[in-house]
Amino acid sequence: xxxxxxxxxxxxxxxxxxxxxxxxxxxxxxxxxxxxxxxxxxxxxxxxxxxxxxxxxxxxxxxxxxxxxxxxxxxxxxxxxxxxxxxxxxxxxxxxxxxxxxxxxxxxxxxxxxxxxxxxxxxxxxxxxxxxxxxxxxxxxxxxxxxxxxxxxxxxxxxxxxxxxxxxxxxxxxxxxxxxxxxxxxxxxxxxxxxxxxxxxxxxxxxxxxxxxxxxxxxxxxxxxxxxxxxxxxxxxxxxxxxxxxxxxxxxxxxxxxxxxxxxxxxxxxxxxxxxxxxxxxxxxxxxxxxxxxxxxxxxxxxxxxxxxxxxxxxxxxxxxxxxxxxxxxxxxxxxxxxxxxxxxxxxxxxxxxxxxxxxxxxxxxxxxxxxxxxxxx
Amino acid sequence: xxxxxxxxxxxxxxxxxxxxxxxxxxxxxxxxxxxxxxxxxxxxxxxxxxxxxxxxxxxxxxxxxxxxxxxxxxxxxxxxxxxxxxxxxxxxxxxxxxxxxxxxxxxxxxxxxxxxxxxxxxxxxxxxxxxxxxxxxxxxxxxxxxxxxxxxxxxxxxxxxxxxxxxxxxxxxxxxxxxxxxxxxxxxxxxxxxxxxxxxxxxxxxxxxxxxxxxxxxxxxxxxxxxxxxxxxxxxxxxxxxxxxxxxxxxxxxxxxxxxxxxxxxxxxxxxxxxxxxxxxxxxxxxxxxxxxxxxxxxxxxxxxxxxxxxxxxxxxxxxx
Numbered sequence: 001x002x003x004x005x006x007x008x009x010x011x012x013x014x015x016x017x018x019x020x021x022x023x024x025x026x027x028x029x030x031x032x033x034x035x036x037x038x039x040x041x042x043x044x045x046x047x048x049x050x051x052x053x054x055x056x057x058x059x060x061x062x063x064x065x066x067x068x069x070x071x072x073x074x075x076x077x078x079x080x081x082x083x084x085x086x087x088x089x090x091x092x093x094x095x096x097x098x099x100x101x102x103x104x105x106x107x108x109x110x111x112x113x114x115x116x117x118x119x120x121x122x123x124x125x126x127x128x129x130x131x132x133x134x135x136x137x138x139x140x141x142x143x144x145x146x147x148x149x150x151x152x153x154x155x156x157x158x159x160x161x162x163x164x165x166x167x168x169x170x171x172x173x174x175x176x177x178x179x180x181x182x183x184x185x186x187x188x189x190x191x192x193x194x195x196x197x198x199x200x201x202x203x204x205x206x207x208x209x210x211x212x213x214x215x216x217x218x219x220x221x222x223x224x225x226x227x228x229x230x231x232x233x234x235x236x237x238x239x240x241x242x243x244x245x246x247x248x249x250x251x252x253x254x255x256x257x258x259x260x261x262x263x264x265x266x267x268x269x270x271x272x273x274x275x276x277x278x279x280x281x282x283x284x285x286x287x288x289x290x291x292x293x294x295x296x297x298x299x300x301x302x303x304x305x306x307x308x309x310x311x312x313x314x315x316x317x318x319x320x321x322x323x324x325x326x327x328x329x330x331x332x333x334x335x336x337x338x339x340x341x342x343x344x345x346x347x348x349x350x351x352x353x354x355x356x357x358x359x360x361x362x363x364x365x366x367x368x369x370x371x372x373x374x375x376x377x378x
Numbered sequence: 379x380x381x382x383x384x385x386x387x388x389x390x391x392x393x394x395x396x397x398x399x400x401x402x403x404x405x406x407x408x409x410x411x412x413x414x415x416x417x418x419x420x421x422x423x424x425x426x427x428x429x430x431x432x433x434x435x436x437x438x439x440x441x442x443x444x445x446x447x448x449x450x451x452x453x454x455x456x457x458x459x460x461x462x463x464x465x466x467x468x469x470x471x472x473x474x475x476x477x478x479x480x481x482x483x484x485x486x487x488x489x490x491x492x493x494x495x496x497x498x499x500x501x502x503x504x505x506x507x508x509x510x511x512x513x514x515x516x517x518x519x520x521x522x523x524x525x526x527x528x529x530x531x532x533x534x535x536x537x538x539x540x541x542x543x544x545x546x547x548x549x550x551x552x553x554x555x556x557x558x559x560x561x562x563x564x565x566x567x568x569x570x571x572x573x574x575x576x577x578x579x580x581x582x583x584x585x586x587x588x589x590x591x592x593x594x595x596x597x598x599x600x601x602x603x604x605x606x607x608x609x610x611x612x613x614x615x616x617x618x619x620x621x622x623x624x625x626x627x628x629x630x631x632x633x634x635x636x637x638x639x640x641x642x643x644x645x646x647x648x649x650x651x652x653x654x655x656x657x658x659x660x661x662x663x664x665x666x667x668x669x670x671x672x673x674x675x676x677x678x679x680x681x682x683x684x685x686x687x688x689x690x691x692x693x694x695x696x697x698x699x
Contacts, residue, residue, distance in 0.1 A: 033482070037489045085469055087416075143678035144687075146469055147625060150416065150618055151671040158668035166662065289473055327488045329495075332481030336474050340460065344471035347464035 006354040013353065015296050019342060021349050023294065023308075026337035033333065034326070044319060044326055051318025052311035058318065060191065060200025064272070066310030067202065068093075068264045070209040072288025073306050074216050075260035077297040081220055082253040083233035088134060088149025089261040089285025091156035092127040096262030098163060099126030100269040101178050101276040108185035112270070115185045119270050120208065120263070127262015128255040130156060135254025139247030145254065153285070164278055178276040187271040203271040205263070212260060213299040219256075229253050261285060287313075290335050293343040309335065381522070385529045387646050392534060393604060395642030396541045397422070397596040397613075401620035402627070402634045403541075403548050404592030410552070410629055411585030412565035412690040413461050414468045417453075417475035418593055419617025425450035425597025427483035430497040430608035431490065433504035433601075442504060442602045447594035453479070454590025455583075462582045465694035476617075484610050497601070497608040506535040506603040535603045537595060544592065548631040561585055565688035568695040578695045596620075622674035625685050641670045 009018070031041035052062045072089040079086035086092075099122035107115045134148035161176070168178035187204050191197040220226040232239045232249050240246055268280045287309055294308070295301030316331030341348065401418045408415040425446035433442025453475060460471040487495040514532035517524035552558040560581055564571045568578045596616075601608045623641055627633035648666040677685050 033485075037486070087469070087473065137675070137679045141679040141681075143675070143680070146416070147621070147678060148675055151622060151675045154615060154618065154671045155668045155675075158664040158671075162662050162664040286473065286477060289470070293470070325489050325492075327485055327495075329481045329485035329488070332477060333485060336477035336481055339470060339477060340474035344460040344466035344468075344474055345464050346466055 006351060007358060009350070009354055009357060013357065015298070015301065018346075018349060018353065019294055019296065019301075021353075022341040022346075023338060025341050025348075026334055029337050030330065030334045034330070037325075039323065039326055044323060044330065047319045047322040047326075048312065048315030048331075050315075051322070052315035056194075056196035057198045057200055058314060060197035060202045061317075062307070062310045062314040063190075063197075063206055064201040064203075064267075064310070065313040066306045067206045067209045067267050068284040069287050069291050069306035069309050070213060070302060071263040071267070072261050072284045073291030073295060073302040074212055074288075074299065075257045075285075076288045076292035077295070077299075077302055078216055078220070078229075078260060079253055079257040080292060080297050081226075081233050082229040082249060083236070084135075084138070084250065084253060084257075085146050086131065086134075086149055086254065086257045086261075087146055087285075087289070088131065088152050088258070089288045090281050090283060091149065091153035091285070092130040092258040092261035093264035093281045093285055094153075094160055094279075095130045095156040096123040096127030096258075096265035097160070097269050097276050097280065099123050099262070100265045101168065104181050104185055104270050105179060108182040110185065112185055112187050116187060116204070116266075116270065119266050123262040123265045123269075124259035125262075127265065128259035131258020131261070132251060132255040135251040138254070139250040145250075161278065164276060168276055176278050181270065181274045185270065186274050189271075201272045203267070205267040205271045208263065208266070210303075212263065213303055216260075217299040225249075225252070261288070287335060289343070290339045294338055381525060385525060387643075387650060389530050389533075390646035390649070391639060391643040392530070392538060393642075394645045395638045396538045397599045397604075397616055398620045398623055398641055399541045399635060399638040400537075400544065400592050400596035400599065401617055402623045402638050403544050403631060404589040404596065405621055405624045406548065406552075406629060406631060406634060407561070407585045407592070408589040409624065409691055410565045410688055411561050411582050412568060412688055412693070412695070413458070413582055413586055414692045415457070415472055415586075415589060416469055416618075416621060417457055417472035418589075418596075418620055419613055419615065420472070420476035420479035421450045421453050421457075421590060421593035422597035422600065422613045422617050423476075423483055423611065424453050424479040425594040426601040426612055427479075427487065427497070427597075427608045429594075429598040430500065430601035430605075431487075433500050434491075434498045434607065437501045437504045439504055439506055439602055443595075443598050446598040446602070447591060450594030450597060451587055451590035454586050454593065458583050458586035461694065462579055462586070465696065468692055468694070480611060483608070487608065487610070495608075495610040500602060500606045504602065505606050506537060508533045508535050509539075535599075537599045537603045540595060541599075542635070545631050545635045552631060557584075562688075565690055568690050572695070572697060578697075582695075593617075619670050622670050625687070626670075626674050626677055628685050629687060644669055 034041040034044050051058055053059055072093065075089050076086055100119045103118050103122040104115055107118060130152060134145050134152055137143045137148050138145040164178060165176050169176060170179045189199065189203045191199050220230065228239065228244050229249050232246055236246055264281060264284055269276055273280060291302055291305040291309055294305035312331045312334060316328035319330060320327050401422055405415050405418050428449035429442040429446030432445035433439055457471050457475050460466040461468040484495040487497060491497055511532035514528040518528040552562065560571060560576055564578055564581045572578050600612050605612065619641055623634060623637040627637040644666055648663045651661060651663060651666065
């Protein structure tokens with residue numbers, strides 16, 4: 001069979017060319033949808049790009065969305081390196097809001113740089129717990145982490161509605177939301193330091209997001225535990241024979257993943273809304289799946305993909321004002337297609353691309369044929 | 379308690395269970411064949427939109443149903459292409475399908491009908507009407523049995539009866555036909571099926587397309603039978619409750635029916651209990667809403683019984699290695 005002699009792609013093609021091809025395909029298909037309903041896809045693209053990068057105001061909002069997507073993206077990626085599919089980013093990010101508000105309200109009159117780290121720890125603890133339980137159930141009871149995390153998304157949503165409406169809502173307010181955090185406890189917006197960003201929602205949590213990316217890079221590739229989790233992801237039998245505790249790794253990884261997703265709550269509660277509202281996650285957890293797939297589970301890739309999706313979301317918001325009839329859901333379609341093509345239909349381009357590379361490079365071809373003859377000879 | 383209240387709660391239970399049951403049986407075919415499907419929600423949503431859109435334009439409920447089925451089956455085919463032919467990740471394919479449906483239905487809805495994503499209110503001919511079974515009116519006077527017949531069993535739309543009819547049919551297909559035997563085998567041990575000279579790919583595609591068909595019925599139920607038009611995200615996570623029910627029923631058709639009835643009953647109960655108290659204690663509605671998910675987690679963890687899925691589920695089949 002021809003599939004046997006296909007050689008893996010060169011690394012740059014795997015991490016750069018293939019995602020770009022898939023992204024291009026997603027854009028082309030969405031463009032066709034726009035064309036089919038009688039609108040101009042290029043005008044739509046132009047509106048999205050201008051809406052996302054046009055000026056400091058637009059770019060500030062792009063970065064605000066990117067902040068959330070970095071957190072959920074790296075959360076999915078950390079789990080993915082250990083072979084776990086954490087589809088519960090939504091629930092983890094949502095429930096973490098409880099931890100954040102629980103410390104932010106009592107500490108609201110302290111300066112923000114004291115509140116902030118405590119809010120981070122509290123959000124990480126609650127989000128981490130929401131990742132730990134599915135991890136524990138997977139490790140000790142054998143229930144599939146995907147199903148459990150889906151269920152936990154819904155359980156989190158129910159708990160949050162109850163907590164916000166019945167516990168956190170002050171008596172005088174009609175809207176389902178907690179009390180406001182005093183101005184002292186609010187995280188400064190980047191616009192306060194860089195006037196170009198104006199009064200947009202991007203705030204100091206962006207720096208935390210970048211720190212998380214660096215931290216994840218070090219953890220995954222430069223620590224003993226990172227090696228263990230990657231080994232588990234590649235071959236759980238091997239890690240077990242090497243004397244590692246698979247269940248321990250699974251539980252730690254899921255806790256970390258949940259804690260990272262929980263940082264969305266920090267951004268939203270002390271950085272943007274200054275209170276706990278309902279549904280503030282807005283499916284950022286699912287965007288994280290697209291970001292991680294697109295970014296090949298690497299922090300640099302995740303950063304780029306998060307900015308790309310941040311731009312799409314912000315541009316999509318502007319799109320509906322520029323071209324009446326085109327709504328921001330266009331962006332959800334693009335995002336779904338990115339997930340489809342980069343995640344589920346990877347087989348669409350890869351074999352063809354491998355063939356192209358083999359015919360292009362005679363040395364590779366020779367090596368491939370040799371590899372094949374060794375395989376069939378043994 | 380008075381019989382009327384019980385009957386009306388059970389009546390609501392039947393209605394609320396119907397889409398769950400259709401989606402649950404849909405998932406059963408796919409997962410029994412070894413293709414995990416977390417995209418039930420997306421296929422239902424796509425079908426609900428297509429059915430309502432076509433029914434609104436043509437004022438014909440059957441054309442609406444056909445459109446819903448066609449869209450759902452096509453979506454299932456796309457998912458199948460990713461999961462079976464391209465051997466992609468089945469879970470990610472499901473996520474993509476859900477997102478695609480959520481985005482496209484709203485996007486196209488706004489573009490076509492300009493009502494913020496909703497389709498226009500359907501005319502009478504554009505939706506399935508409730509059917510009075512024979513003698514329902516005559517028997518209504520008979521105490522208990524007659525009341526049960528006329529109020530609970532009679533007077534639903536056709537999709538409710540189709541859903542409950544699909545249970546014995548699925549049981550028969552699964553356990554009494556050659557196709558069913560092979561379907562179960564391909565989910566447990568595709569290699570054995572392949573060795574017997576039966577195409578794994580073909581079987582899995584058949585299963586996935588049946589999943590599409592049943593999801594299409596479930597979706598149409600939302601928009602052109604129970605409702606009267608499509609609203610944004612109108613399936614509201616029911617596809618995931620169906621998935622939970624499937625696991626809870628251990629991938630078997632008859633338990634699936636009882637689980638869906640239970641989950642439907644919980645749903646009917648939480649609507650009825652808004653603000654009410656049981657035994658003097660206010661039960662939060664959210665607790666009842668979360669119960670199906672919680673029960674599934676507990677069951678899956680083996681604390682009450684054990685749910686073990688088809689062995690080859692989630693893995694694409696690769697011929698010879």
